[in-house]
Amino acid sequence: MAPGAILVALLAVTPLLSLLWLALDGGVAHWTNLLRYVLPQATFNTLLLLLGVALLAGAIGVGCAWAVSAFQFPGRRLLTWGLLLPLAMPTYIVAFSWLDLLHPIGPLQSALRLLLGYDSPRQFRLPDIRSVGGAIVLFSLVLYPYVYLTMRAMFISQPAHLLEAARTLGENGRTTFWRVVLPLARPALAVGISLALLETLNDLGASEFLGVQTLTVAVYTTWITRSDIAAAAQIACMMLGFIFLLLTLEMYGRRRQRYAGRGLRTLQPQPLHGARAWLLTAVTALPLLLGFVVPLVHLIGQSIKRLESQTLPSGELLSALSNTLILALSVTLLAVAISLALAWYARIRALAPASSPLRRLSLRLASLGYAVPGTILAIGFMPPALYADRWLAGVLEIRGLPLFSCGLLLVLCCTLRFQTITLGALDAGLARIPPSLEQAARSLGANERATFWRVHLPLLRPALIGSALLVFADTMKELPITLLLRPVNVETLATLLYAEAARGSYEDGAIAALLIVLAGTLPMALLVRNQLKQVGE
Numbered sequence: 001m002a003p004g005a006i007l008v009a010l011l012a013v014t015p016l017l018s019l020l021w022l023a024l025d026g027g028v029a030h031w032t033n034l035l036r037y038v039l040p041q042a043t044f045n046t047l048l049l050l051l052g053v054a055l056l057a058g059a060i061g062v063g064c065a066w067a068v069s070a071f072q073f074p075g076r077r078l079l080t081w082g083l084l085l086p087l088a089m090p091t092y093i094v095a096f097s098w099l100d101l102l103h104p105i106g107p108l109q110s111a112l113r114l115l116l117g118y119d120s121p122r123q124f125r126l127p128d129i130r131s132v133g134g135a136i137v138l139f140s141l142v143l144y145p146y147v148y149l150t151m152r153a154m155f156i157s158q159p160a161h162l163l164e165a166a167r168t169l170g171e172n173g174r175t176t177f178w179r180v181v182l183p184l185a186r187p188a189l190a191v192g193i194s195l196a197l198l199e200t201l202n203d204l205g206a207s208e209f210l211g212v213q214t215l216t217v218a219v220y221t222t223w224i225t226r227s228d229i230a231a232a233a234q235i236a237c238m239m240l241g242f243i244f245l246l247l248t249l250e251m252y253g254r255r256r257q258r259y260a261g262r263g264l265r266t267l268q269p270q271p272l273h274g275a276r277a278w279l280l281t282a283v284t285a286l287p288l289l290l291g292f293v294v295p296l297v298h299l300i301g302q303s304i305k306r307l308e309s310q311t312l313p314s315g316e317l318l319s320a321l322s323n324t325l326i327l328a329l330s331v332t333l334l335a336v337a338i339s340l341a342l343a344w345y346a347r348i349r350a351l352a353p354a355s356s357p358l359r360r361l362s363l364r365l366a367s368l369g370y371a372v373p374g375t376i377l378a379i380g381f382m383p384p385a386l387y388a389d390r391w392l393a394g395v396l397e398i399r400g401l402p403l404f405s406c407g408l409l410l411v412l413c414c415t416l417r418f419q420t421i422t423l424g425a426l427d428a429g430l431a432r433i434p435p436s437l438e439q440a441a442r443s444l445g446a447n448e449r450a451t452f453w454r455v456h457l458p459l460l461r462p463a464l465i466g467s468a469l470l471v472f473a474d475t476m477k478e479l480p481i482t483l484l485l486r487p488v489n490v491e492t493l494a495t496l497l498y499a500e501a502a503r504g505s506y507e508d509g510a511i512a513a514l515l516i517v518l519a520g521t522l523p524m525a526l527l528v529r530n531q532l533k534q535v536g537e
Contacts, residue, residue, distance in 0.1 A: 008338060012368045012416055015380020016240070022383065023237045026230030034231055039238070042218040045132055046242070049207075049214060050197050052136030053143060057196045058189065060140060060287050061147025066177065067284045069155035072271040075281045079288065080152075084527065086291035087145045088520035090477045092205025093513045094142050095135075096497065097295035099209060100302070100506040102129055130211040138206065141291030143199055147192030154188035155181070187252070194250035201242060202373040204480040205498055215239045219375050220480070229379065236376045247371055296517060302510030317511060320496040327407070327482070327492060328475040328519075331414040335471050336464065338415070339422035343430050344452060370420035374480035377413050381485070385409045410485040414478060418471045425467035429460045469523035476519045 067073075068080045086094075101108050104121035118124040129138070158181065182189075207214045215235055223232035272280060369377060389401040396402070403409045433456065441451045457464075479494040486495060493512040500509030 008342065008419075011412075014384055015372070015377050016368075018380045018383050019233045019236050019240075019376065022230055022233035022379070026234055030228070030231045030234055034234060038218050038222070038231075038235070042213050042215050042235070043238075045212055046201075046214045046216075048132050049135055049139070049212065050200060050242070052132070053139045053196060053200050054193050056136055056140035057144040058147050058193050060144040061149075061192055061196075062151050062182070062185075062189065064144070064284055064287060065148045065151035065155055066181070067280055068269075069152055070269055071277075071280060072269040073277040073280045073284075075285065076269070079281070079284050082288050083148055083284070084145045085288065085521070085524055086142050088473070088524040089142055089292055089295060089517055090205075090479070090494075090520070091139055091142045091199070091203050092209060092479055092494075092501075093299075093497070093517060094138050094291065094295050095206035095209045096501050096506065096509065096513060097298045098129060098138060099501075101294070101298055102126060130209075132212055135207060135210045135212045138210070139200055139203070141287055143196040144287060144291070146195040146199070147189065150188040150192035150195075151185055154185040158184060190249050190252060194246045197246050198243070198250075198371055201239065201246075202375075202480065204375060204483070205494075205501070209501055215242075216373055216375050216480070219379065220484075223379060223484075229382065232379055236379055239373065239376060243371055243373075296514075299510050299514045299517065302507050303514045306507050306511055316491065316496065320491040320493050320512060321515060323490055324476050324492040324494070327411065327414070328472045330411045331418060331475045332468050332472045334411065334415045335419040335422045336468050339419050339426050339467075340460075340464070342423060343426040344456065368420075369416040370418065372417070374413075374417060374478060375484065377417055378481050378484040381409060381413050404485070405487050407487050407490070410482065410487070413481050413485055414475050417478070417481065418474050421470050421474070422464075422467040425463040426460060429463035430456065433459050466523065466526050469526060473520040473523045477516055 064079075064083050068076055068083070100106055103109065104125050109121070109126055112126070113119070113121075113124050116124060128134070201214075201216060203214075204216050204220055207217050208220075215238065219232045219235045219239070222228050222235060271277075385403050386401070389403045392402050393399065437455050437459075441455050476492075477494060479498060482492045483495050483498060486492065491499070493516050497509040497512040497516070500506070500512070
């Protein structure tokens, strides 16, 4: 395991070291310009966006998790898994859909003016969602499931006797929630919010569509528009400070998470009746409707309109779909292969048992990519990749940049970003396999390779398939890395949608957006099924 783990760890930290070198090489003049013209507004917008998403996504996630955990009401079972579906909808697609829906001459505002008796947008129009406030709302509607998932797991495992003890002391339901339930779930809340904020920092498309100049957008525009990679690296280094704080918060939360023991009676939902039950159904369903159902229905409608105007999908769309599938499949296979090798050798060779600092460090470094925004990874890989390309071109005696032109750098960067998913799932799956099975296989004469194929792999199949589907869907949705590292004249569904949105051609990008959403829905459905099995629903 050691050589492979060291290689993967080096690949994971290479972009970070490269960023530091670029930032230091930029000199003081860049910092002066950034501090005067770029960083104040971008930092303020980023902090405001993170704070708003933390509060709103946290409130939505906690409220929905408590509703489906503590109460029985119409549609509860459907909402229990349905509330996770917004994770299948990338933030930039939700922004894409709502910008079209809320356009001054779009369907919602036109219907509202007709209802109120106005004739034109000059007489009546809703506030523009192209603002930090609009971004906070849209991001929260997509990212609240991170909070919902962790909080619901905590709520349904809390001992019921704690709530009963609070009630015997005269506390009502509201004060019991604030003084007993929520403090116990605080570590889970920290984990959920930190994950949502990491996704917020990674976003590029939605922030740009909504006109919000965040640090991520500043990195992209500084690099692409101004061709100043040193200044972009300096902004990216500043972003790493935010990421470090969020990772510290997430690690703190995971370390302090505790669940009820198996012998303890856990929380049972209380039935509600009448108007209160239906009101809770409506309120709980609202985030699902706004964050998934309405954008999905709009995309379907726009796609149908687009297909009615042409008999066959355009060649550009088919090419983008083909490129996306090839990229997603390549990244998935590579991520699964690397993760399976690392997790299996850590188990079989026993070089690093569960408590070994070497094993924890190697797996942590190998998982680092998911916490780093795609824009930062792309910039960090640029200098070493250019150096390697020039070396390869000299060795092979060819012109051009082979790593860039064939898409290998894009595949590698996406793999390092998403292999955390497969590595975590496979490592956890191997940890659940009792050592007695390996001992039994060896006692029957099976070597390590035979033990892997006949014992480990069949038991790992559910985790392997589930994590591979998640990587496949995440790669299809990935925008920043593909936008920055794709070969010349190569489009994916995400970059095609970005280009159409930049031109204001929402209808033309609807089919690409719908395909991305459908790709993300299947792994979400599998995740939901596993969640329901775990809680016995």
